[in-house]
Amino acid sequence: MFSKACEYGIKASIFIALNSYEGKRVSLKAIAKEINSPEAFTAKILQDLVRHGIINSVKGAYGGFEIDKHSISTIKLSQIVNAIDGDSIYKGCGLGLHRCDENHPCPVHDKFKSVRDELKQMLEHTNLEELALDIKSGVAFLKT
Amino acid sequence: MFSKACEYGIKASIFIALNSYEGKRVSLKAIAKEINSPEAFTAKILQDLVRHGIINSVKGAYGGFEIDKHSISTIKLSQIVNAIDGDSIYKGCGLGLHRCDENHPCPVHDKFKSVRDELKQMLEHTNLEELALDIKSGVAFLKT
DNA sequence: TTCAATTAGGATAAAAATGTCCTAATTGAA
DNA sequence: TTCAATTAGGACATTTTTATCCTAATTGAA
Numbered sequence: 001m002f003s004k005a006c007e008y009g010i011k012a013s014i015f016i017a018l019n020s021y022e023g024k025r026v027s028l029k030a031i032a033k034e035i036n037s038p039e040a041f042t043a044k045i046l047q048d049l050v051r052h053g054i055i056n057s058v059k060g061a062y063g064g065f066e067i068d069k070h071s072i073s074t075i076k077l078s079q080i081v082n083a084i085d086g087d088s089i090y091k092g093c094g095l096g097l098h099r100c101d102e103n104h105p106c107p108v109h110d111k112f113k114s115v116r117d118e119l120k121q122m123l124e125h126t127n128l129e130e131l132a133l134d135i136k137s138g139v140a141f142l143k144t
Numbered sequence: 145m146f147s148k149a150c151e152y153g154i155k156a157s158i159f160i161a162l163n164s165y166e167g168k169r170v171s172l173k174a175i176a177k178e179i180n181s182p183e184a185f186t187a188k189i190l191q192d193l194v195r196h197g198i199i200n201s202v203k204g205a206y207g208g209f210e211i212d213k214h215s216i217s218t219i220k221l222s223q224i225v226n227a228i229d230g231d232s233i234y235k236g237c238g239l240g241l242h243r244c245d246e247n248h249p250c251p252v253h254d255k256f257k258s259v260r261d262e263l264k265q266m267l268e269h270t271n272l273e274e275l276a277l278d279i280k281s282g283v284a285f286l287k288t
Numbered sequence: 289t290t291c292a293a294t295t296a297g298g299a300t301a302a303a304a305a306t307g308t309c310c311t312a313a314t315t316g317a318a
Numbered sequence: 319t320t321c322a323a324t325t326a327g328g329a330c331a332t333t334t335t336t337a338t339c340c341t342a343a344t345t346g347a348a
Contacts, residue, residue, distance in 0.1 A: 059313075
């Protein structure tokens with residue numbers, strides 16, 4: 001469904017949010033370890049998220065990644081997915097047609113519409129806060 | 145959502161079904177042209193579908209691909225997707241966790257469940273016949 | 289029987305995604 | 319001031335996906 005990069009990006013964001021609530025900055029190393037991802041590759045993805053203004057980075061000793069405590073509940077999954085994978089998951093045709101709309105639909109256009117719309121709604125209504133809280137309370141996990 | 149190979153596979157199957165209804169066999173060349181796909185790559189995908197028993201092939205002059213007229217309505221999109229992309233779209237964790245279930249869920253497990261279930265239902269309940277009929281009646285298209 | 293049309297399939301190439309390595313730049317603390 | 323810790327980012331390597339090329343095998347018709 002999502003690219004590996006996007007999966008890592010989502011998990012990393014959740015972990016950063018979790019720590020930012022406690023005023024803790026986290027290093028790339030700690031993130032990669034926690035979400036079980038390759039460090040250097042994860043670094044690229046984090047850079048991307050920083051550029052998109054979704055997370056913040058602080059260079060140098062005692063540096064790391066963080067998210068403004070007050071914006072954690074306003075960051076939606078859709079923003080992360082968009083930053084990394086783009087919007088093709090919403091907008092793209094299920095069969096890859098260049099043009100695919102109500103007036104010129106691919107054979108599965110209507111059938112896909114509801115699936116894609118539900119996915120879109122879900123991503124646009126799920127924020128980092130709720131995901132982080134599930135990790136904190138131990139009802140959800142970031143690895144294994 | 146799906147791989148390019150899968151998109152081609154679905155479109156090719158629809159076109160073959162459409163012709164099989166009229167007792168016509170279609171060549172690789174005609175298929176690739178109709179669905180706007182690279183010929184040699186499409187050939188590999190068709191071979192795959194033949195091996196999975198979803199379509200039939202006839203070698204030699206006047207050969208081509210066809211689908212038994214009576215099975216067109218029984219072939220589900222899920223069979224084609226499974227043959228080409230496997231079942232990860234159903235079974236895989238949205239965040240790529242090795243283990244992800246009710247007792248050890250990833251942070252988006254529940255939220256994804258409904259999306260994935262709807263997709264699964266859709267694929268398992270959509271058959272080639274209805275898709276082919278939409279092309280025949282001109283309400284849906286295989287390219288552009 | 290010969291031949292052109294056609295699928296099968298191995299080998300290879302190109303492109304995209306994923307992953308690694310190395311150096312530069314920055315920063316806070318000792 | 320120096321140094322270790324850290325992010326930034328360019329270059330490269332590997333793997334996977336997508337695409338191409340070539341030859342073999344099959345088949346029906348002339």
